[in-house]
Amino acid sequence: MTDKTLPNSIDSTLDLLAKADYIADRSLATVLYLALRMGRPMFVEGEAGVGKTEIAKVLATTLGRRLIRLQCYEGLDVSAAVYEWNYGAQMIAIRLAEAEGEGDRARIEHDVFSDRFLIKRPLLQALEPDPAGPPVLLIDEIDRTDEAFEAFLLEVLADFQITVPELGTVKAAHPPIVVVTSNRTREVHDALKRRCLYHWVGYPNAERELKILRARVPGIAKKLSEQVVAFVQALRKEDLFKSPGVAETLDWASALTELDVVALDPATVSDTLGVLLKYQDDITRLDGTKVKALLDEVRSELRAAE
Amino acid sequence: MAASEGRLAENILYFARALRAAGIPVGPGAVLDALEALSVAHVGSRDDFYWTLHAVFVKRHEHTGLFDQAFRIFFRKRGYIEKMIAAMLPETMPGEPKAPPPGAQRIQEALFSGLNEREQDKSDVEIDARLTVSDQELLRKKDFAQMTAAEIAAAKDAIARLALPLDVVRTRRLAPSRHGHLIDIRRTLRASMKAGGAVIDLKYLGPRVKEPPIVALLDISGSMSEYTRLFLHFLHAVTDARKRVTTFLFGTRLTNVTRAIRQRDPDEALAACSANVADWSGGTRIASSLRAFNKQWARRVLTQGAVVLLITDGLERDADDTLAFEIDRLHRSCRRLIWLNPLLRFHAFEARAKGVQTMLPHVDELRPIHNLESMAELVRALSGAPAKGYDPKQMLKNVA
Numbered sequence: 001m002t003d004k005t006l007p008n009s010i011d012s013t014l015d016l017l018a019k020a021d022y023i024a025d026r027s028l029a030t031v032l033y034l035a036l037r038m039g040r041p042m043f044v045e046g047e048a049g050v051g052k053t054e055i056a057k058v059l060a061t062t063l064g065r066r067l068i069r070l071q072c073y074e075g076l077d078v079s080a081a082v083y084e085w086n087y088g089a090q091m092i093a094i095r096l097a098e099a100e101g102e103g104d105r106a107r108i109e110h111d112v113f114s115d116r117f118l119i120k121r122p123l124l125q126a127l128e129p130d131p132a133g134p135p136v137l138l139i140d141e142i143d144r145t146d147e148a149f150e151a152f153l154l155e156v157l158a159d160f161q162i163t164v165p166e167l168g169t170v171k172a173a174h175p176p177i178v179v180v181t182s183n184r185t186r187e188v189h190d191a192l193k194r195r196c197l198y199h200w201v202g203y204p205n206a207e208r209e210l211k212i213l214r215a216r217v218p219g220i221a222k223k224l225s226e227q228v229v230a231f232v233q234a235l236r237k238e239d240l241f242k243s244p245g246v247a248e249t250l251d252w253a254s255a256l257t258e259l260d261v262v263a264l265d266p267a268t269v270s271d272t273l274g275v276l277l278k279y280q281d282d283i284t285r286l287d288g289t290k291v292k293a294l295l296d297e298v299r300s301e302l303r304a305a306e
Numbered sequence: 307m308a309a310s311e312g313r314l315a316e317n318i319l320y321f322a323r324a325l326r327a328a329g330i331p332v333g334p335g336a337v338l339d340a341l342e343a344l345s346v347a348h349v350g351s352r353d354d355f356y357w358t359l360h361a362v363f364v365k366r367h368e369h370t371g372l373f374d375q376a377f378r379i380f381f382r383k384r385g386y387i388e389k390m391i392a393a394m395l396p397e398t399m400p401g402e403p404k405a406p407p408p409g410a411q412r413i414q415e416a417l418f419s420g421l422n423e424r425e426q427d428k429s430d431v432e433i434d435a436r437l438t439v440s441d442q443e444l445l446r447k448k449d450f451a452q453m454t455a456a457e458i459a460a461a462k463d464a465i466a467r468l469a470l471p472l473d474v475v476r477t478r479r480l481a482p483s484r485h486g487h488l489i490d491i492r493r494t495l496r497a498s499m500k501a502g503g504a505v506i507d508l509k510y511l512g513p514r515v516k517e518p519p520i521v522a523l524l525d526i527s528g529s530m531s532e533y534t535r536l537f538l539h540f541l542h543a544v545t546d547a548r549k550r551v552t553t554f555l556f557g558t559r560l561t562n563v564t565r566a567i568r569q570r571d572p573d574e575a576l577a578a579c580s581a582n583v584a585d586w587s588g589g590t591r592i593a594s595s596l597r598a599f600n601k602q603w604a605r606r607v608l609t610q611g612a613v614v615l616l617i618t619d620g621l622e623r624d625a626d627d628t629l630a631f632e633i634d635r636l637h638r639s640c641r642r643l644i645w646l647n648p649l650l651r652f653h654a655f656e657a658r659a660k661g662v663q664t665m666l667p668h669v670d671e672l673r674p675i676h677n678l679e680s681m682a683e684l685v686r687a688l689s690g691a692p693a694k695g696y697d698p699k700q701m702l703k704n705v706a
Contacts, residue, residue, distance in 0.1 A: 010348075030354055031361040034343050074610070075477065085492060087491040087492070091495070146610070147549075186610075194333065241600075281631075281635075
């Protein structure tokens with residue numbers, strides 16, 4: 001049980017994340033630690049595939065909390081995000097009341113709009129008490145919803161309470177741990193950000209990426225892992241429309257291990273480039289000669305490091 | 307202990323003030339947050355101190371650079387952080403680089419005005435700030451005062467009279483609607499409760515409509531200088547009326563002036579714009595500006611069915627494959643791309659220039675925008691379907 005309590009320093013936050021094979025840098029651990037200690041939501045922004053969503057998942061597993069995920073999309077509304085009434089059951093209840101000769105309208109209404117007929121969606125679930133401790137609420141890709149939903153979130157994130165007109169206000173006894181992520185396809189309003197601790201997740205440096213790769217793809221050969229990381233790092237310096245994220249590095253490494261590759265060669269790289277780059281323009285830009293040049297550079301760099 | 311905490315609070319307060327002056331919006335709440343964060347974080351190193359303050363004060367990725375500069379300059383000068391963690395920090399602080407990095411000038415100015423109130427030894431900072439001005443790429447600040455009062459009044463009046471665009475796109479969100487096709491069970495049930503559940507009066511939902519975002523890319527190069535003022539007024543009017551308008555200016559490089567143009571008063575807004583832009587009335591590099599836009603902004607501002615207004619004369623000096631590639635990418639990432647070209651005022655305008663020829667196949671519409679009449683026409687066009695007469699392919703055919 002002792003290892004399920006909140007970390008009490010920045011270092012122990014780092015250790016906690018490392019336990020679930022999440023290799024974070026110190027700045028991220030600082031923000032996370034502050035968010036946990038101050039009971040503030042954490043707003044994580046960054047390119048796709050740098051491990052934003054993973055933070056929440058890792059927190060939930062290491063702290064032994066329930067993970068409640070709200071995936072945002074353009075048409076997201078209250079009935080999908082907060083609560084909805086169970087209309088079918090309500091209709092039946094009304095019919096039954098009538099059949100039993102219950103004539104008191106106020107009474108029927110009171111019965112029908114009670115907790116029993118409420119279907120709780122992620123936000124409301126997150127405010128409920130949980131025996132394992134307050135849950136981790138992941139509000140994923142908030143930039144995909146519209147401004148109206150952001151405005152709604154203000155109440156939830158500031159006071160951890162939600163008002164259901166028919167029932168009254170639901171307030172969390174212990175606020176959940178909230179992680180909000182954004183891919184920055186749209187600017188999120190300052191009012192929402194103001195309530196959160198902000199962090200930009202960038203691409204990791206070579207050393208950290210290598211650690212991540214070895215933690216996440218344990219079977220990978222030492223030489224291959226070094227080459228993979230060096231190649232991806234070199235690729236990020238190229239003028240690409242979308243640079244590969246950590247997720248792509250991991251995918252690529254797994255793909256290469258599946259193919260029983262022990263060391264990179266130009267042909268293999270060209271064949272598997274689709275795992276790393278997701279835009280046709282970027283793939284055409286990286287033709288055979290370019291791949292070879294990059295690979296030679298990577299090899300000589302690694303040789304020099306030895 | 308109490309005395310040192312008092313010093314801490316004071317320093318954070320001054321630091322927050324400096325950040326605010328440098329352009330990072332920091333509210334009073336953030337200062338309290340910072341103090342709370344520092345008290346719970348058990349700061350052990352300069353890095354931790356840095357990231358703790360960063361977590362609280364920085365709310366946008368773009369501000370990280372400014373914050374970094376401010377942090378280094380502020381705490382170097384005060385020597386405060388060193389005192390606080392001297393016992394734990396073995397190595398000495400690295401010296402400042404000689405050339406001022408970008409943002410340094412703004413920060414120094416900000417700090418200078420902040421220090422003004424409590425310190426008198428500011429003369430060196432002042433000189434520093436002056437020197438860095440000459441480092442800037444360009445150059446001339448456009449003087450908006452040249453606009454005559456009559457001109458402003460006439461333009462403002464006319465622009466205010468324009469009925470602003472009412473273009474709408476369907477969203478996936480639903481709203482109560484009389485003619486909708488989905489049953490709103492919630493309202494239906496509530497309504498039927500009134501009659502004790504005996505009568506079921508169906509209520510409907512229909513798709514909600516919303517104005518799509520507008521993104522304006524305005525060419526401010528020398529060849530466009532006669533028009534830019536008027537266009538900025540126009541964009542200001544549009545920004546005032548609609549929520550989601552993003553404005554970029556480009557000459558040799560791209561500047562986002564959305565925040566500046568949002569100010570209520572058009573004169574203040576235009577002044578703020580001109581203060582932000584370094585390449586006023588210089589040359590044009592359409593391809594590289596579009597490239598910068600595509601790479602840094604397209605994925606952030608071209609969501610939810612955006613309309614792009616590209617305002618340029620298309621006189622690109624080096625029209626090559628890059629231009630074709632970038633304009634094509636821009637075209638593919640927005641719902642509607644409208645090219646507004648003031649040169650179309652000449653009846654004999656032909657798509658001879660290479661830049662114009664390259665760009666034409668990739669735009670949905672080509673319109674003139676040289677007087678108030680064409681501006682009004684644009685507004686009408688924005689409210690409805692694309693008009694036939696402005697098909698860019700027609701223009702290309704004429705040349706061939």
